[in-house]
Amino acid sequence: MAKKRKAxxxxxxxxxxxxxxxxxxxxxxxxxxxxxxxxxxxxQPDADTRADLAVAYLNRAAELAVKGHYRxxxxxxxxxxxxxxxxxxxxxxxxxxxxxxVERGARLLQEADATLTDSxxxxxxxxxxxxxxxxQPAAAGEALPADSPLWEQREAMLSALQAxxxxxxxxxxxxxxxxxFRSAYRDLRSLLQALARRDSEPGEAREQLRRIPAHSPLAxxxxxxxxxxxxxxxxxxxLPAPLRDLLLALRGWTPARREALSRFPTGDPENAKAVxxxxxxxxxxxxxxxxxxxxxxxxxxxxxxxxxxRKIGPLSNAEREWVKAQAGEWQRDPDTLKRHWPRCAxxxxxxxxxxxxxxxxxxxxxxxxxxxxxxxxxSAPQQYLQRALELDPADRAGYLKLIGLAxxxxxxKLQQTWAERAAKQFPEDVEIxxxxxxxxxxxxxxxxxxxxxxxxxxxxxxxxxxxxxxxxSHVAMARQHVKQGRHDLAQRDLQALDxxxxxxxxxxxxxxxxxxxxxxxxxxxxxxxxxxxxxxxLGEGLATRFRFLVHGKRMYISQRTLTxxxxxxxxxKQEPAPTPATLMELASLIRRFRIDGDEEILDTLDQLQKPLxxxxxxxxxxxxxxxxxxxxxxxxxxxxxxxxGRIASRHFLGHxxxxxxxxxxxxxxxxxxxxxxxxxxxxxVMDVAESQEDQQLMEWIDDFLYDGLPPFLGDVGLPTQLPxxxxxxxEVRAVLEEVMDRLGTDDPMEALQFxxxxxxEEDDDAMFPPLPFPPRGRRR
Amino acid sequence: MNDPYLxxxxxxxxxxxTIHRAYLQKVRAFPPERAPARFQAIRRAYETLRDERxxxxxxxxxxxxxxxxxxxxxxxxxxxxxxLDTLLAALDWSLRAPGLEDGHG
Numbered sequence: 001m002a003k004k005r006k007a008x009x010x011x012x013x014x015x016x017x018x019x020x021x022x023x024x025x026x027x028x029x030x031x032x033x034x035x036x037x038x039x040x041x042x043x044q045p046d047a048d049t050r051a052d053l054a055v056a057y058l059n060r061a062a063e064l065a066v067k068g069h070y071r072x073x074x075x076x077x078x079x080x081x082x083x084x085x086x087x088x089x090x091x092x093x094x095x096x097x098x099x100x101x102v103e104r105g106a107r108l109l110q111e112a113d114a115t116l117t118d119s120x121x122x123x124x125x126x127x128x129x130x131x132x133x134x135x136q137p138a139a140a141g142e143a144l145p146a147d148s149p150l151w152e153q154r155e156a157m158l159s160a161l162q163a164x165x166x167x168x169x170x171x172x173x174x175x176x177x178x179x180x181f182r183s184a185y186r187d188l189r190s191l192l193q194a195l196a197r198r199d200s201e202p203g204e205a206r207e208q209l210r211r212i213p214a215h216s217p218l219a220x221x222x223x224x225x226x227x228x229x230x231x232x233x234x235x236x237x238x239l240p241a242p243l244r245d246l247l248l249a250l251r252g253w254t255p256a257r258r259e260a261l262s263r264f265p266t267g268d269p270e271n272a273k274a275v276x277x278x279x280x281x282x283x284x285x286x287x288x289x290x291x292x293x294x295x296x297x298x299x300x301x302x303x304x305x306x307x308x309x310r311k312i313g314p315l316s317n318a319e320r321e322w323v324k325a326q327a328g329e330w331q332r333d334p335d336t337l338k339r340h341w342p343r344c345a346x347x348x349x350x351x352x353x354x355x356x357x358x359x360x361x362x363x364x365x366x367x368x369x370x371x372x373x374x375x376x377x378x379s380a381p382q383q384y385l386q387r388a389l390e391l392d393p394a395d396r397a398g399y400l401k402l403i404g405l406a407x408x409x410x411x412x413k414l415q416q417t418w419a420e421r422a423a424k425q426f427p428e429d430v431e432i433x434x435x436x437x438x439x440x441x442x443x444x445x446x447x448x449x450x451x452x453x454x455x456x457x458x459x460x461x462x463x464x465x466x467x468x469x470x471x472x473s474h475v476a477m478a479r480q481h482v483k484q485g486r487h488d489l490a491q492r493d494l495q496a497l498d499x500x501x502x503x504x505x506x507x508x509x510x511x512x513x514x515x516x517x518x519x520x521x522x523x524x525x526x527x528x529x530x531x532x533x534x535x536x537x538l539g540e541g542l543a544t545r546f547r548f549l550v551h552g553k554r555m556y557i558s559q560r561t562l563t564x565x566x567x568x569x570x571x572x573k574q575e576p577a578p579t580p581a582t583l584m585e586l587a588s589l590i591r592r593f594r595i596d597g598d599e600e601i602l603d604t605l606d607q608l609q610k611p612l613x614x615x616x617x618x619x620x621x622x623x624x625x626x627x628x629x630x631x632x633x634x635x636x637x638x639x640x641x642x643x644x645g646r647i648a649s650r651h652f653l654g655h656x657x658x659x660x661x662x663x664x665x666x667x668x669x670x671x672x673x674x675x676x677x678x679x680x681x682x683x684x685v686m687d688v689a690e691s692q693e694d695q696q697l698m699e700w701i702d703d704f705l706y707d708g709l710p711p712f713l714g715d716v717g718l719p720t721q722l723p724x725x726x727x728x729x730x731e732v733r734a735v736l737e738e739v740m741d742r743l744g745t746d747d748p749m750e751a752l753q754f755x756x757x758x759x760x761e762e763d764d765d766a767m768f769p770p771l772p773f774p775p776r777g778r779r780r
Numbered sequence: 781m782n783d784p785y786l787x788x789x790x791x792x793x794x795x796x797x798t799i800h801r802a803y804l805q806k807v808r809a810f811p812p813e814r815a816p817a818r819f820q821a822i823r824r825a826y827e828t829l830r831d832e833r834x835x836x837x838x839x840x841x842x843x844x845x846x847x848x849x850x851x852x853x854x855x856x857x858x859x860x861x862x863x864l865d866t867l868l869a870a871l872d873w874s875l876r877a878p879g880l881e882d883g884h885g
Binding site: 249279289 | 783785786791792833836837839840841842844845846847848849850851852853854856857858859860861862863864866867868869870871872873874875876877878
């Protein structure tokens, strides 16, 4: 730092000079203040100026002492004494002692002893001298007589210090006995006693440290020890080195480890290179901890692997591969992680750690599965999951995940293989049993499905899913028996189930199916009787009729036969009008029955179309419309979808889903027939869906429009601008070009929009509800 | 401190019972009403080491590297007594440290 320019002696008026000197003093610029007072004193050597000059000397000297320049401070004091007379002799002695002029300091202290009025100051100076002599006895020279008791006490104190450091508390106590109460070493004695008892009586030790008086030269150390004793190690990093070293030594830190702290990475805590360098320099750390620590950081700095191995010993192959794979994840580098995770897992297998290897394979499968969007046909996730299950057959989640993946791929064989293995591995697990039942059912293995459902029900007799699965499987089996003409077997099976199942609905369904078996077996009376039982339990109405017809059609019984029997038992004229609840039940049935295919559902919905359309007069809530329309959309019954979609759109103007359902239904799910008005409606629906973050609806619209757009309108949605005239059929191009000419525009989109607006005006769209969104800007 | 072994003061090869014992001991020493942050750390550490399966998972897929301070928090092997030079250096520092009340420098 550049030195301040010395104040140039200038001829200034005395008042001005005095004012400058005062100002310098007030703002703490003691160096300048001293120079100015010196000038002032030369010009006006009166008593006041002398007093001010003395203060300036002392302030400047104190400033230097704080910086550790005790010799300079003492020299300034001597200058002050020469110019202004002696004062504040205590600080002078202190600076002499701390500045290495111990003999003079000691002599002055002996001479001034009687004149030092402040007893605290006297005590402080004597303690200071005693402590200074502890390390440099010769420095006292001739100032202290050889028979001074301080020499004897010094020897005792040195013995005490050595005994304490050696951990010999008996010797410590003995040595401290030689230190009298009034000794200059009394504060050090207290400090040592406190340190010695800090393990056994920490509270008392802290209290003893706090009792060391504030004027003692050992007060800063005593207070710091009391304050920082329980602090975190890292909180000590900012302390002065001698104090920090002592505190860490008291915590058992060896010198080497303390030295490492000075290299603690204080910059970016994520700087792996710096952290590892620090870690490798720390001595006296549990090797297992150091190994864990280094391994955890290595993926962020794999280049440091060799250095780490030199310190903690060689890593295993699995550990090396683990570091590289984790580094790949950290760097988001799929190639690296795909290369090293499998190697890591295989290395773990070789190290006889199959469960860890399984975990790695599962992790890898998860990563790859999450990246499916970019690799939809990648079968690696399944392969890794299979490998994981081979290594860890008790991993329940692994089975579920694998079955889920196989289901998503539509691989029913693989689904069943793993569902059966899972059921074998976890025979008591109700959820696994139900999953296995479902998988088996979907594969047409109804007997197997029934077995799993029965096992689940045996373990959880109130489980409604297990009950439903059991019923479903037996009904399917009955259907198979009926197809084979084995009505007796079907009846027997259903009858047996009747005794097992509780609850009115399952038993009613059994009765309904038994009625159908009788009907197919030409036992009309029995069929009527069972149907009556079923209708009594399920209630008369559209939903029960729907159930009966779908089940019956699945047994290949003709619609006419079914309708006749049903009408005999429940004449249509007596049938209660549908309610919103009926429609909700119907929606639920459509979804449930889809497991066996859509054909009979669609057929039955066709058959019941009139009463269902009449029921559209009912005032449904928004969520009821949505439930019904979702079900109709799933099964793709276009006529009812269009009908209910239109009515729902009128009730709830601007509802994007309802509008989509209406358009989808009206065009029978075939986008090729879409007119421009509907295209634009769908575009607006897409915009609304996007703003509402309705991903499902956006996907539906995408799927619907994907192949149906004219080639120049792109593949997804409808772009608002066409950059140029793309390829299109010649007749379309001719029309478009003519309109562009007339409009005087080069933008085909503008022309196209004009055409559509014109068609809008003269359209036959009166049947559609008004657009629920503001019309696009018109251009005439 | 992030390292669960360090927090519970158990060895890396400690079994479930040892870990459970260490956990209970720590919870008794640092109950939630007196040391809520420490208690939470102890809970988290126990959840990480609770059984072999989660331990394995933690070892293979740690949430992130531990802070460098973990190494400093490890128990040290010294006897808790400084060497004479260290003690004398600290005493010397105290003589030269700014006074607490009426010290001059």
